[in-house]
Amino acid sequence: xxxxxxxxxxxxxxxxxxxxxxxxxxxxxxxxxxxxxxxxxxxxxxxxxxxxxxxxxxxxxxxxxxxxxxxxxxxxxxxxxxxxxxxxxxxxxxxxxxxxxxxxxxxxxxxxxxx
Amino acid sequence: xxxxxxxxxxxxxxxxxxxxxxxxxxxxxxxxxxxxxxxxxxxxxxxxxxxxxxxxxxxxxxxxxxxxxxxxxxxxxxxxxxxxxxxxxxxxxxxxxxxxxxxxxxxxxx
Numbered sequence: 001x002x003x004x005x006x007x008x009x010x011x012x013x014x015x016x017x018x019x020x021x022x023x024x025x026x027x028x029x030x031x032x033x034x035x036x037x038x039x040x041x042x043x044x045x046x047x048x049x050x051x052x053x054x055x056x057x058x059x060x061x062x063x064x065x066x067x068x069x070x071x072x073x074x075x076x077x078x079x080x081x082x083x084x085x086x087x088x089x090x091x092x093x094x095x096x097x098x099x100x101x102x103x104x105x106x107x108x109x110x111x112x113x114x115x
Numbered sequence: 116x117x118x119x120x121x122x123x124x125x126x127x128x129x130x131x132x133x134x135x136x137x138x139x140x141x142x143x144x145x146x147x148x149x150x151x152x153x154x155x156x157x158x159x160x161x162x163x164x165x166x167x168x169x170x171x172x173x174x175x176x177x178x179x180x181x182x183x184x185x186x187x188x189x190x191x192x193x194x195x196x197x198x199x200x201x202x203x204x205x206x207x208x209x210x211x212x213x214x215x216x217x218x219x220x221x222x223x224x225x
Binding site for chain 1: 149156164213215216218
């Protein structure tokens with residue numbers, strides 16, 4: 001079965017500092033990968049998704065970017081963090097084999113606090 | 116994707132069935148209904164999904180009305196560990212994109 005690793009688990013960063021969050025997956029090949037953000041007390045917002053290496057689609061304009069340098073690696077970055085970037089960042093995967101309506105599986109998340 | 120409407124909160128007694136409603140009146144014919152739950156400070160956990168037939172797995176049952184405009188997630192014997200926010204999502208996006216709403220906060224009490 002598939003496994004999603006995210007690190008770090010928690011992070012406290014000053015405003016204006018850079019960010020790099022990493023997601024790696026195991027047990028699957030050529031998955032669709034997703035980055036979501038959950039602000040405090042809110043629902044999940046889809047930020048980016050990727051259907052393959054180097055293929056990134058952005059859902060909302062923001063201070064963040066994503067990259068997929070390898071099939072099972074998805075990275076979320078920022079050059080300069082804003083206070084509004086604080087939140088719970090979740091990586092998810094969806095297998096592309098089988099049906100078109102496979103469910104998504106979520107990682108453990110990274111809790112980011114920008115001060 | 117169709118929007119969903121869920122009650123913001125509901126309580127359930129431990130050992131009783133929990134019936135969680137979801138309204139998706141604008142659902143289109145090829146959109147699936149997915150249910151997830153999120154326990155505090157964890158990533159969402161997949162529960163079940165379906166198109167038009169009722170579905171059951173080891174976690175829950177999903178009842179979809181004949182007109183598909185609403186569905187009910189049933190947790191047959193709620194335990195304290197079922198306390199979580201439950202999300203109902205409808206999607207047919209070929210990229211698998213989900214739009215999460217606010218969900219229903221379920222509190223299971225002893």
